[in-house]
Amino acid sequence: MMKWLLLSALALAAQHLGVLSYTVPQGSPGFYHGNSSAAVTFDAHSMFLDNKRLFVFSGEFHPWRAPSGKAIWRDVFEKMKAAGFNTASIYFHWGLSSAKEGGALDFNFFRSHTDLYEVAKEVGILIISRPGPYINAETTAGGFPGWLTNVPALARTNQTGFTNAWMPYIKAVAKFIEPFQYPNGPVIAVQSENEFFQSFPDNPGRAEYMQLIEDTYRANGITKIPITHNDAHPQGAYAGPGLGAVDLYCWDEYPNGFDCSHPTVWGQVDTQLNADHQKIDPDVMWSAAEFQGGSFDPWGGPGYDSCYQLLNEQFANVYYKNNYAAQVTLQSLYMTYGGTNWGNLAEPTVYTSYDYGAPIREDRTLSPKFNEIKLQSHFLHASTDFVLSTMTSADTSLSDKGQVFTTALSSPSGVGFYVVRQNDNAITTRTDFQLKMNTTAGVVTVPQFGGTNSLEGRESKIFVTNYPFGSNKLAYSTAEVMTWTTIDKTDIVVLYALAGHTIEASIPTTAQKVTVSGSTSVTAKVSNGSVVINGSPSGASVITFGSAKVVVFDKATALAWWNPRLAGTGKTPYDVAPDVPSVLVGGPYFVRSATQHGSVLALTGDLNATTTLDVIASSSVKSITWNGKTLSVSKSAFGSIRATLPFGVKAPTVPSLKDATWLCEDSLPEIKDGFDDSSWVTANKTSTPRPQQPTGGKFVLYADEYGFHYGNTIARGHFTGNATGVKLNVQGGFNFGYSVWLNNKFLGSNQGTNANAANGGLDQTNDTWTFNTADVRPGDNVVTVVVDTTGLNEDQGGDDFFKTPRGVRGYQLLGGPDFSVWKIQGNLGGENGPDNTRGPLNEGGLFFERQGAHLPGFPATNWASSKTDSTCSPTVGITTAGIKAYRTTFNLNFPANSDIPIALKFTRTPTSSYRTIIYINGWQFGRFSSKDGPQTLFPLPEGILNHQGENELLVTIWSLDAQGAKIADIGLVNTATIDSGKPPVGAVSSPGFAQLRR
Numbered sequence: 002m003m004k005w006l007l008l009s010a011l012a013l014a015a016q017h018l019g020v021l022s023y024t025v026p027q028g029s030p031g032f033y034h035g036n037s038s039a040a041v042t043f044d045a046h047s048m049f050l051d052n053k054r055l056f057v058f059s060g061e062f063h064p065w066r067a068p069s070g071k072a073i074w075r076d077v078f079e080k081m082k083a084a085g086f087n088t089a090s091i092y093f094h095w096g097l098s099s100a101k102e103g104g105a106l107d108f109n110f111f112r113s114h115t116d117l118y119e120v121a122k123e124v125g126i127l128i129i130s131r132p133g134p135y136i137n138a139e140t141t142a143g144g145f146p147g148w149l150t151n152v153p154a155l156a157r158t159n160q161t162g163f164t165n166a167w168m169p170y171i172k173a174v175a176k177f178i179e180p181f182q183y184p185n186g187p188v189i190a191v192q193s194e195n196e197f198f199q200s201f202p203d204n205p206g207r208a209e210y211m212q213l214i215e216d217t218y219r220a221n222g223i224t225k226i227p228i229t230h231n232d233a234h235p236q237g238a239y240a241g242p243g244l245g246a247v248d249l250y251c252w253d254e255y256p257n258g259f260d261c262s263h264p265t266v267w268g269q270v271d272t273q274l275n276a277d278h279q280k281i282d283p284d285v286m287w288s289a290a291e292f293q294g295g296s297f298d299p300w301g302g303p304g305y306d307s308c309y310q311l312l313n314e315q316f317a318n319v320y321y322k323n324n325y326a327a328q329v330t331l332q333s334l335y336m337t338y339g340g341t342n343w344g345n346l347a348e349p350t351v352y353t354s355y356d357y358g359a360p361i362r363e364d365r366t367l368s369p370k371f372n373e374i375k376l377q378s379h380f381l382h383a384s385t386d387f388v389l390s391t392m393t394s395a396d397t398s399l400s401d402k403g404q405v406f407t408t409a410l411s412s413p414s415g416v417g418f419y420v421v422r423q424n425d426n427a428i429t430t431r432t433d434f435q436l437k438m439n440t441t442a443g444v445v446t447v448p449q450f451g452g453t454n455s456l457e458g459r460e461s462k463i464f465v466t467n468y469p470f471g472s473n474k475l476a477y478s479t480a481e482v483m484t485w486t487t488i489d490k491t492d493i494v495v496l497y498a499l500a501g502h503t504i505e506a507s508i509p510t511t512a513q514k515v516t517v518s519g520s521t522s523v524t525a526k527v528s529n530g531s532v533v534i535n536g537s538p539s540g541a542s543v544i545t546f547g548s549a550k551v552v553v554f555d556k557a558t559a560l561a562w563w564n565p566r567l568a569g570t571g572k573t574p575y576d577v578a579p580d581v582p583s584v585l586v587g588g589p590y591f592v593r594s595a596t597q598h599g600s601v602l603a604l605t606g607d608l609n610a611t612t613t614l615d616v617i618a619s620s621s622v623k624s625i626t627w628n629g630k631t632l633s634v635s636k637s638a639f640g641s642i643r644a645t646l647p648f649g650v651k652a653p654t655v656p657s658l659k660d661a662t663w664l665c666e667d668s669l670p671e672i673k674d675g676f677d678d679s680s681w682v683t684a685n686k687t688s689t690p691r692p693q694q695p696t697g698g699k700f701v702l703y704a705d706e707y708g709f710h711y712g713n714t715i716a717r718g719h720f721t722g723n724a725t726g727v728k729l730n731v732q733g734g735f736n737f738g739y740s741v742w743l744n745n746k747f748l749g750s751n752q753g754t755n756a757n758a759a760n761g762g763l764d765q766t767n768d769t770w771t772f773n774t775a776d777v778r779p780g781d782n783v784v785t786v787v788v789d790t791t792g793l794n795e796d797q798g799g800d801d802f803f804k805t806p807r808g809v810r811g812y813q814l815l816g817g818p819d820f821s822v823w824k825i826q827g828n829l830g831g832e833n834g835p836d837n838t839r840g841p842l843n844e845g846g847l848f849f850e851r852q853g854a855h856l857p858g859f860p861a862t863n864w865a866s867s868k869t870d871s872t873c874s875p876t877v878g879i880t881t882a883g884i885k886a887y888r889t890t891f892n893l894n895f896p897a898n899s900d901i902p903i904a905l906k907f908t909r910t911p912t913s914s915y916r917t918i919i920y921i922n923g924w925q926f927g928r929f930s931s932k933d934g935p936q937t938l939f940p941l942p943e944g945i946l947n948h949q950g951e952n953e954l955l956v957t958i959w960s961l962d963a964q965g966a967k968i969a970d971i972g973l974v975n976t977a978t979i980d981s982g983k984p985p986v987g988a989v990s991s992p993g994f995a996q997l998r999r
């Protein structure tokens with residue numbers, strides 16, 4: 002420890018001399034894996050790349066929840082980059098790559114590691130790779146393959162059966178990561194397992210399994226980057242020493258919880274974060290592998306707009322700054338882009354949308370939180386002293402108001418950071434206060450020259466002292482720093498505060514003269530060798546003196562500014578340090594890139610309206626292009642290069658589905674007399690090794706036991722004789738549903754409830770269905786049970802909970818002999834399904850799915866048509882219990898320069914129990930429950946949806962009610978109209994009926 006401190010001090014000394022070189026000493030925690038040539042190192046303060054410290058500002062993204070692939074991933078990464086994320090944390094989903102035990106692993110297309118790392122490298126985003134094997138992630142079986150439910154070994158232990166299951170997957174993953182380890186590629190860390198717990202005497206083999214994953218990575222070429230772990234809570238699991246200990250311990254925090262039904266109710270911020278870190282691993286940087294970026298929402302929940310409200314820009318402001326106050330230097334926001342639980346990806350507590358109330362919404366539009374995050378990340382990257390700072394005080398003593406809590410931090414070179422917030426998150430009104438800050442001129446109480454500091458309720462600010470920007474320094478500032486850059490030897494710092502708040506900043510100078518251009522709501526004067534800036538920001542004021550320029554924005558203005566690094570100027574594509582040349586760009590909805598070729602500054606980006614563009618760039622810039630078009634420029638009052646960016650996309654006309662021609666067909670022939678199920682799988686197992694044992698009946702009817710892991714399943718039990726009824730225990734996950742028939746006679750339906758329901762949530766039901774004597778025939782009778790499961794359970798407890806059966810868990814025929822045979826049906830081919838493009842999860846087992854009616858090019862020639870049968874429409878629906886499929890086509894012809902996200906919109910009738918599956922061009926992109934909701938808007942992402950051609954849509958109505966059901970209204974809507982510089986996405990190439998149902 003002593004040696005470590007000494008070397009650390011030497012490193013700091015080196016920093017003072019302006020030498021940014023740093024080598025992590027042998028024997029220190031950052032010297033992991035006995036590896037002196039590690040490309041990624043770290044110490045107690047931060048991570049290093051290329052011997053340069055960095056704040057790892059990361060966001061979680063799941064490429065498999067955006068299956069349009071590379072073009073869309075690029076758009077998400079470019080947005081993240083523009084918001085100051087230098088890193089993306091990525092879960093990979095084992096189950097999507099593995100349809101069958103011992104079968105080929107498939108890493109093509111949306112499952113590709115290589116594509117993902119290549120796009121990240123091109124955009125300049127570092128990657129924390131998190132392949133599992135277990136990921137949780139609110140996805141079916143927590144990312145385990147469905148077939149693993151049939152492996153008798155206890156999962157997430159060192160039991161041989163489980164090791165044999167995951168080992169090929171992790172070996173394959175390591176082979177993909179190996180060539181992309183930093184600096185050859187963007188991968189800076191790989192995570193082992195997920196929120197995993199340690200072994201206990203009565204629960205052995207956990208740490209052994211953890212160690213085995215790490216050994217497998219090391220043995221397969223992952224030698225240049227640290228292995229991390231994300232503890233669910235700050236409890237030190239695998240922080241070391243001991244078996245399974247990782248190189249860099251991290252933990253997860255979701256401090257505002259997941260109760261989106263009360264979106265204005267906040268808890269208090271955690272003031273113990275740094276103390277927890279000091280207790281666990283003071284020798285290494287504090288890393289938040291997952292910090293709350295939003296919340297998931299269950300079936301029947303309030304919807305993602307409420308989750309956004311709970312975790313909005315105010316939350317980001319207060320809670321993330323509380324992390325910085327606690328000296329976090331790796332922070333990953335889960336989720337930053339959530340995406341979609343298409344194709345049976347969801348586990349039972351979530352529905353199709355995985356919007357998560359994240360900064361980038363499911364339709365890839367940008368939320369106010371995105372821009373709040375942008376201000377923070379830019380500040381952290383610009384404040385190179387921040388990662389070395391330590392806390393000097395944390396209390397209410399620095400302010401004259403008891404409700405203002407201040408965390409003061411100071412760097413070894415004397416830079417001060419004062420994170421102020423309300424002492425109590427219940428305070429929602431403004432507090433005016435004075436603050437004592439330590440400056441090189443001693444302690445000063447600010448503001449000194451009139452006015453007061455202000456904090457709104459649920460606001461946090463970071464004041465600075467002795468803060469360098471280029472060769473200049475802010476003696477102090479009560480306006481927050483967004484960023485700084487040096488252009489033409491002028492150091493430009495960007496400050497901001499809410500309109501109506503007073504700011505004060507003081508900058509030592511030898512200049513005699515200071516000018517203010519733009520808004521005069523802020524004044525500046527030279528006084529005693531300093532420029533003192535004071536006032537209330539409104540629009541933009543630019544204060545110029547000596548070799549400095551101070552730009553003061555009101556916060557609303559600042560939120561619309563961007564600071565792209567000039568393409569190709571950094572030593573690496575990932576570097577966002579302030580010494581990388583950049584420009585300041587104000588106004589556009591999104592600035593994607595900035596490139597300077599000679600005197601031309603080429604900007605690309607997106608607009609949501611006609612926009613005034615302001616650019617602060619080198620005087621060598623003589624003309625500006627926007628998405629390739631040359632702009633006519635002028636000079637603004639505050640000295641920027643100004644132009645108008647015309648909004649060039651007309652509001653689209655989206656085709657009406659009400660007026661469309663629909664083709665329709667019954668999708669439950671299984672209840673018709675004479676239906677032949679002889680080719681179905683016979684449920685012949687009479688025992689199961691799962692911990693979840695059957696609750697009755699001779700045969701095990703769990704769908705997974707017969708290879709059907711995803712989507713709807715059907716069980717048909719045959720009997721002969723005078724039975725009087727049937728008892729059924731059906732299990733399908735929270736909010737599951739099922740219907741049951743005796744021959745063609747509907748017996749009824751039942752449904753599960755929400756995980757959060759007062760009764761604790763129902764994931765299974767026990768029902769007794771009584772037969773009418775008249776309905777029982779001589780000879781063969783069939784009980785048909787159709788089950789809508791909501792996915793496989795996760796496995797947080799490590800107790801094989803994910804093996805909980807789906808389908809009929811137990812049964813008993815009443816008043817007669819037993820069933821003679823049960824037949825089971827699910828997705829076509831089970832674990833040998835034909836669709837390698839959309840993957841093993843996409844399809845379920847309803848008749849239309851087995852038939853391939855959802856696939857492009859399905860010849861629906863014998864289906865009824867709304868042209869000749871006006872009842873053939875989902876808005877007319879069906880008049881009995883049962884399932885019907887409806888098919889239509891529509892064309893889109895959106896211009897190339899547009900980003901027009903389209904969604905399918907339902908009008909919900911909560912009193913009607915019906916369920917709908919949505920397929921677009923063969924991809925299952927929605928499961929709608931009229932009873933439960935809440936989702937009524939289903940994004941159909943570009944790429945999966947063809948924006949320049951024909952699309953084939955299929956929706957079903959499964960009425961669980963005897964009286965039938967209809968969709969009150971259904972239509973296509975555009976959720977935004979963006980004039981976009983994104984490269985063309987193009988329709989994803991995926992096989993159709995001709996290829997998949999030969």
Ligand SMILES: *[C@@H]1O[C@H](CO)[C@@H](O)[C@H](O)[C@H]1NC(C)=O
Pocket residue numbers: 159160161205206209
């Ligand atoms: C798993 O770990 C336990 C505890 O160390 C050990 O007793 C057991 O032999 C290990 N099993 C295998 C298959 O390695």
